[in-house]
Amino acid sequence: MVEKRWVLKAKPEREIIDSLSQSINVSPPIATILAQRGITNFDAARSFFRPTLDMLHDPFLMKDMDVAVTRIEQAIARQEKILIYGDYDVDGTTSVALFFSFLNSFYPACDFYIPDRYKEGYGISDAGIEYAAENNFNLIISLDCGIKSVRLVEKARSYGIDFIICDHHRPGDELPPAVAVLDPKRPDCEYPYKELPGCAIGFKLVQALVSQNPDWYADPLDLLDLVVVSIASDIVPITGENRVLAFFGLKRLKDSPRPGLSALIKLAGIRTKMTITGIVFGMAPRINAAGRISHAKTAVNLLLSESEEEAYHFGQQLDVKNDKRRDFDATITEEAIAMIEANEALRSSKTTVLFKNDWHKGVIGIVASRCIERYHRPTIILTMSNNKATGSARSVPGFDVYNAIENCSDLLEQFGGHMYAAGLTMEINKVEAFQKKFEEVVSSSISEELLTPLVDIDTEITLDKITPKFFNVINQMEPFGPENLCPVFLAENISVAGSLRLIKNKHLKFIAQQEDCNNRLEAIGFNLGIYEKRIKNGEKFKMAFSIEENNYMGYQSIQLNIKDIKFD
Incomplete structure (x- = not known):
């Protein structure tokens, strides 16, 4: 097992920790973690713990947004055919489902197109442009792709087809000659937040359109369940606007998900609260499986389903494809490792x-x-x-x-x-x-x-600080994800109080205790079974861990999820 590199983050100044701890009534370890994440006063903490939809930026701050809105309004006024074009991964398929469901709810002269991973490859394709020309589309709106498709956008123009590009990837030296290019990463775009996924760019476009056309009777907030799935699956930072969108998207996913996402939640067996991690490991692989194994159109059809029966039908198809994906994944990974080792x-x-x-x-x-x-x-x-x-x-x-x-x-x-x-x-x-x-x-x-694999540790703590109240505050720091990860703690002089056992010959499970501390807590260390003998022999150790809720047979308890162990 490769030895991991532990890095303990620098501790903020004592004055900042004490001031924050008192002003929002949290313990010093919590104040330390918040200050490390740039939250150093009452107002910043309130915005972090209690995000509001008012914190979303004006979509018209994005370069070309006004042009994109005007062109779509013209297309609808002229009864032009509009093609929604997206990539075959989760961000692409949720983007297409989001914009198509919005547009198709009041404007029937539209359709969607997803390229075939095997025949066409990633992004805008010649086949996609030919399809648009043959079927008399006048406008293509691409989502999660297109930022580098200079030649293909020129080709579309030669057929009299306009392009609006909604992308979040890095542009090349030359922007495509589209009517509008919505991408916060383009150098001349002053939009305040740069890390939106493709689906969220589509959401901003919907926001802009509805703000100018209230008679279209659409509520962009109804689309947030799709937006949070894209944010989680595309592994973008859970900061700024993404954090607000994810916070309210998770609420929508829990309270009133669309039928397709509801079916995925059931098929993935997600029974606890909805989290970014649950989406990444439960829902995303099934959506991705469509484009990986055959064609991603199945995933879009699932996301657009209007009834539970229809959604479950498409969901089961994705489940079968996901099982095939797992088999391919395991076989090819084995071959790849064998090639390296040889x-x-x-x-x-x-x-x-x-x-x-x-x-x-x-x-x-x-x-x-x-x-x-x-x-x-x-x-x-x-x-x-x-x-x-x-x-x-x-x-x-x-x-x-x-x-x-x-x-x-x-x-x-x-x-x-x-x-x-x-x-x-x-x-x-x-x-x-x-x-x-x-x-x-x-x-x-x-x-x-x-x-060297990194274990990034937020702060040191003693086990007696880990109370239900402490855990409740940690929970309120969600949604967790890149740049707002679940806090990782360091505790020293740890030994086993009892119940040491090995699960599936590789996972450690025991009751942890700490010198000079009365609090004993359940702990689990995935793939840390190699340390069983040393722990059983009574060697003391320090551990890096996060804190989670363990749900077993209806019984809930605080559990330490051990990231790594080092012996004294």
């Missing part, structure tokens, strides 16, 4: 780049993530598609894999993505050269620290 150069590299022409294109991104879990380094998994090598890249915390790929762009036909995830395509005969150059680029810029 090659000394690959084992000692600072990157992983693997290519096999028969790997299933739909799961290579997941396989890249699995390889990172084991080897903890930037990883690209490639397969053959349309006689090209196409792949998915994933990164480790703190390293910008998009920049590294951009530095190898002379070997690529196309690429796009974010800091931690990207897609790329190249000629098959360039894979070896790319593998070598990518290793050189990453090796010259990545630190040894980033190649």
Whole structure:
């Protein structure tokens, strides 16, 4: 097992902690965590713990929003055909479902299009433009894609088709010649928040349209259940506007989800409260499975379902596809690890780049993530598609894999993505050269620290501080996700008070106690069974852990979820 690097965050000044602790009546450890996250006074804390919809930004602050609204109003006035175009992942399919359900509720001359992952690849495609031309569409609204599609937007223009692009990926040097390009990451856009997913860009467009056309009788807030699913699944920061949208989206998902999402919740077996984690591990894989195994249209049909019966029908189809996805995932991950272990150069590299022409294109991104879990380094998994090598890249915390790929762009036909995830395509005969150059680029810029798994610890604590009241305040810090992660604590001089056992031969479960502390708490350490003997022998240790609620047979208790253990 690779030894993890523990980093204890710097403690804010004592005066800030004491002042915040008194003004909002929380314990010093809670005040410490809040101050570390930039919440240092009463007003900031109130906004954090009690977000309101008033905190959402005016959509017209986004560059080109006014132009986009005017063009859509013109299209409706002229009875033009509008095509909603989206990607095949969760962000893309929720984006399409959101905007199509809004538009189709009062304007029937519209349809949606999702590209085929295997025949067309990511984003705007020639086939998609041809489909729009053959079916007499006058306007295409792309969601979660299009920011780099200069040639294809020009092609659409040659057919007399206008484009409105709603995207959140990084633009290239040249923006496509669309009527409007809505993307907070474009350099000339002054929108205050830059990290919205594609679905939330679509939501902002709906907000803008409804504000100018109140007679369309649509409430954008009805769409927040879709927005939170995209925020969770696209792994964007849970800060600023995303946090507000996620907060109210989770409430909607709990109280009145649309039939398609309600079916997914049941199929995923989510019985406890709805969280970002529940969406990521329960709902997102099923939505993604449609585009990974066959065609993502099934996912959109599920999200657009108007009855429970229809939703459950499509939901079961996704469940079957998700089971197939799991099988492909397990098999290819096994093959990928075997390739690394059989090659000394690959084992000692600072990157992983693997290519096999028969790997299933739909799961290579997941396989890249699995390889990172084991080897903890930037990883690209490639397969053959349309006689090209196409792949998915994933990164480790703190390293910008998009920049590294951009530095190898002379070997690529196309690429796009974010800091931690990207897609790329190249000629098959360039894979070896790319593998070598990518290793050189990453090796010259990545630190040894980033190649070591990190346990990021917020603050040190004693077990007697962990009370139901303390846990209740932690819960109010939700929704948790990137840049607002569930707090991780450090406790020292820990030993076992009883009930030490091994679950499935790999997970530790015991009652934890601390020297000079009366509070004893249940603790579980997933994949930490290798420490069983040392703990059983009475060795004291320190542990990094988060605090969670354990629900078992209707009994609820506080449980420590151990991230790692180090012996004194």
